[in-house]
Amino acid sequence: MQEIFNYIDKIIMMGLIGIVVGIVKWKSLSSNENVSSENNTVVRLPSFYKWVGLFVTLFFVVLAFGDILFPKIFVKNPLIENLLMSTPFVLLGVYLIMVGLFWNIQINKDSDYFVYRTIFGRIHKIYYNKISYYKTDKHAMIMKYNKKFFVINPYAINYDDFLQLLIKKDVVKKFKRV
Numbered sequence: 001m002q003e004i005f006n007y008i009d010k011i012i013m014m015g016l017i018g019i020v021v022g023i024v025k026w027k028s029l030s031s032n033e034n035v036s037s038e039n040n041t042v043v044r045l046p047s048f049y050k051w052v053g054l055f056v057t058l059f060f061v062v063l064a065f066g067d068i069l070f071p072k073i074f075v076k077n078p079l080i081e082n083l084l085m086s087t088p089f090v091l092l093g094v095y096l097i098m099v100g101l102f103w104n105i106q107i108n109k110d111s112d113y114f115v116y117r118t119i120f121g122r123i124h125k126i127y128y129n130k131i132s133y134y135k136t137d138k139h140a141m142i143m144k145y146n147k148k149f150f151v152i153n154p155y156a157i158n159y160d161d162f163l164q165l166l167i168k169k170d171v172v173k174k175f176k177r178v
Helices: 002-030 048-064 079-102 159-168
Strands: 040-044 104-108 113-117 123-127 131-136 141-145 148-152
Touching: 002 048, 040 159, 048 079, 104 159, 123 141, 123 148, 131 159
Parallel strands: none
Antiparallel strands: 040 104, 104 113, 113 123, 131 141, 141 148
16 A cells, blocks of 8 residues: 555656646747847847756755655655755746746837836836936846836846847946946
8 A cells, every 4th residue: 555655656746747847848839939020029038047947946856755756765854854955946946947937028129118027927018218227237237117126137138139229228327336
């Protein structure tokens, strides 16, 4: 009877892994965000983020439930300790997956606004003339709009096009004091 429960746990875990991989693949194939035309551009993070996040998540989930899934390989540790140690890394992996899948900026070069989508799917329509300022750094661009701060990763795809468009639309750049 115990062997049946061991197999059920393994089947459930493999099913969950298959569902997560399927969702990531489906989102990658079904998104038209990779397509940029002459006037429309999408600023997004490289797919590297979501694949690293998927690997980190799966790795630490297997480590957390390793003694249940593979009892001959893992040393018997209390499940609560495994969960407490792996939870921050699983959350980091889920964050990377969500950033890679959902975060983007949709730009139409002819319009006077762009659309910023957060990792939770919230959409902000940001007008260029209402941006208070933006400042660039080595690791981030920070933009202030209506008392809210928006962070843009400089390693994002089409980041340079977005930066050029901000300059073209005369958005105020705030410089660091030396």
